[in-house]
Amino acid sequence: MSISFISNGEAAVRSNHAPVTGRVSSVYSEVQSSRIDHNLPLPSVLRSSFTIVDGPPSSAAGNPDEIAKLFPNLFGQPSAKLVPSDSNKVQPDKKLKIGVVLSGGQAPGGHNVISGIFDYLQDHVKSSVLYGFRGGPAGIMKCKYVELTSEYIYPYRNQGGFDMICSGRDKIETPEQFKQAEETAKKLDLDGIVVIGGDDSNTNACLLAENFRGKNLKTRVIGCPKTIDGDLKCKEVPTSFGFDTACRIYAEMIGNVMVDARSTGKYYHFVRLMGRAASHITLECALQTHPNITIIGEEVSAQKQTLKSVTDYIVDVVCKRAELGYNYGVILIPEGLIDFIPEVQQLISELNEILAHDIVDDEGLWKRKLTSQSLELFEFLPQAIQEQLMLERDPHGNVQVARIETEKMLIQMVETELEKRKNEGAYKAQFKGQSHFFGYEGRCGLPTNFDSTYCYALGYGAGALLQSGKTGLISSVGNLAAPVEEWTVGGTALTSLMDVERRHGKFKPVIKKAMVELDGAPFKKFASLRDEWAFNNRYISPGPIQFVGPASNAINHTLLLELGAEA
């Protein structure tokens, strides 16, 4: 299938669609205001007439037979690519009714995806309607929405946050919930829904597309790759939006802390960074700032490291730096570190059992119930962490791993080990740790020029896919190392990203999280430089995100390296 559109001949650069409102002038900072009218370039294929060309049939990331069974209507769909076309339009400019939803945690750029969809419709079928579902997927199920007009969208252009229509973490999973979504689609007479979300939300988007197709509904579903964690990506989707901005915000703070560390000369700063599942953020921040030590969860897991070996690695570097005269440093730790260490998982599951069924006596007789390996680990942990493990439990009686402040735990373990080495005469200096956690600070920043432009193209492309009648695709913008004009635009079959997981005796489709690959270019570059960074201070302070002038159009290292555009 190949459908053509003709551009309405808009200028190469987008301009705003409405004047500054009272709301904006009274509650926006000067920088926020200046961003609203920031002109966004579009890939050239979106600026003139284009045709959608389908590729070959697709398969799945794993277990294609099971995926085929789970998605009988969608499995095997080809990828779609927009290519320039001189032909006249083959499809009437039929008015479209589209709904859009933000799903899951915030990522800078979400508002631009929405304005991209809106502007596509305005530019191609002006009488179309865009509904914003409020509060995430629950908004679809409860049919809670707002009609997005030019005036409504305007103040959110190039702004951070998801507050235009807010987000939510509900899932459309049960037959009843699918029924509710169906009712909403019918009630609003929707031609399409755009789901802006991470791996789970896009899996959900595909199930919704399958469901609608199975019931012969006209409503199509297109996904958009969102997550600051950077773990939703594949060949055709080179990055998820928000990752660039979040990393730059964290890297600004890390760079500042590095200058502080070097100036003061007496603190080791332990910086925990958001990213529970994958360590992309930590890796990118390391490439931007050159810390002395960086722990990458995927490497810890692959090497089956223990908490003791991670601690020893840090302590070895601290001792060697002390010999070189440096009693300061900066250490990056991914939020999810603990989840990557098998022995910690083992200890926690044993503790959960014991705490649920046994009496924890003051004399510590309960500890005999731990396996010897877990007991050893428990005794190795600092007392405060032992207490945290014993005391803080969720309503189901489980230890709350997320509450454990890994950076503080590591500081205490490093202190203890250094004390030991001091007694052995192997360390003579003084160690002082400072802890930091950078998380929420990065999720809602003003999107960088990269994220602003990328998101706008994702949304604009999603509009094109929907007008062409596509469903079950994720909006895909590629060739990102090239100038924006040369970016490619299209859609990738969501089923092609999927594998299955066995849950409660059933196969569940999942888009596998893209983890840091130890043989990928970003990790290899890091690995080749980390010793240099450890002992020769090569700190780089990226400074605050700039919207104009030097570095304002920079592209992050992970993306450039993965695209082969940086050595």
Added chain:
Amino acid sequence: MSISFISNGEAAVRSNHAPVTGRVSSVYSEVQSSRIDHNLPLPSVLRSSFTIVDGPPSSAAGNPDEIAKLFPNLFGQPSAKLVPSDSNKVQPDKKLKIGVVLSGGQAPGGHNVISGIFDYLQDHVKSSVLYGFRGGPAGIMKCKYVELTSEYIYPYRNQGGFDMICSGRDKIETPEQFKQAEETAKKLDLDGIVVIGGDDSNTNACLLAENFRGKNLKTRVIGCPKTIDGDLKCKEVPTSFGFDTACRIYAEMIGNVMVDARSTGKYYHFVRLMGRAASHITLECALQTHPNITIIGEEVSAQKQTLKSVTDYIVDVVCKRAELGYNYGVILIPEGLIDFIPEVQQLISELNEILAHDIVDDEGLWKRKLTSQSLELFEFLPQAIQEQLMLERDPHGNVQVARIETEKMLIQMVETELEKRKNEGAYKAQFKGQSHFFGYEGRCGLPTNFDSTYCYALGYGAGALLQSGKTGLISSVGNLAAPVEEWTVGGTALTSLMDVERRHGKFKPVIKKAMVELDGAPFKKFASLRDEWAFNNRYISPGPIQFVGPASNAINHTLLLELGAEA
């Protein structure tokens, strides 16, 4: 006394003095590199011939008789002001030997003060020498220094941190230490020393000036006002450097968190901000971002508030917001809050006594030794804080107040109080707190254009004061709300900022910290708006510091309001 200088006719705008070095290109980010060559405007009085005009004799901030006794050689010195002059130079271009020292915690802009001094010397007496004392005042005492050349200084122009010569917290206090400083001054044949520091360091600078003058040494001493806390200021010194940059970095993060809070709609973010003594940073950040609740230590102290009343204030706002449908918010807390609450100070001193002399029994009999008020407060505190108070003691056995994470403590107390109100039926929503501490992240950022320019003028002016033979003054740059050309430049008698404190039976001179004034314009503006901010969400997200384009030359609210330049 009035001495004239003639400018060497340098261009109105400073340009760099050396090419990019290998070090710079390899370890500097693009933004850092772009800042090195950023041209700094100078006040017009520094760009052409000027004369120094003395004002009337000065007094002291308090107890002038005691200050006069402590500074027999310096007391009563007039302020000095640079004014344009057409006269020929009255002083030969005698080569100068100057030393500079960074004292205390880092503040963005310190490197620019040094480059300002250096450029003054280069522009006026090219053969002069500038020594940088390493590692703070200890560098003076131990005569540890480096000669600062054009090439040495170049990579640090407009960069954050104090790493050019590093800093330290030692004081020159004892007769032996003054003797060491004297020996260094003689050995290096110093005409002057510039001390870049906060209130303590400038007090120390004045003692050094007095000491040198008393011994008829030719070495003069000039201070420069440094502290991100913003609590070293007076009429002639409208602000301390670093305050502007640090507040903007914190405000960027707060703004991001606000957008997150509004988007997510389910968290109260408790943000603790650096500033142990005064709450200027918290107040300025509030004026920049409009949080729902802001605690100002000086107000808590003036109103003799208790921890319970602070908690109740927060809880009242949370409950009223819940009625309005808002179960999220942002709350700013100054780092030094606890120090402002008299009852907490009382409890801690009682605990210190008990922990030092008595046995703390598990049954809690020791609590009987607390006064009833302190016992009540202790029982009111969350258990984790009780434990922190009992366990964490410094080497002298004292409770470590600085270690108490006030933001977490308040979250727990608010949780407890809300639980109570829930049981009473007065609160029906769900409260979730998130804690943040922004401190080290702000001390070493790239200085804003304001701090860059202000520091450069402070340093350049300090050079002029030293060449004119002035001593015991603090470099003073004023009229800061006007364009840079119109800024005033001069020096203020350090003794005029002083009062005495009784310590160990002796009078000690101190520069009183400038606290937030409850009848000052910044606090009054805040107070007039806080209810509006509490219940109508008026969040402003300042975004990252910009060096080019919109908001890149903004001046902070505190400064503008104190100068009467903002309503």
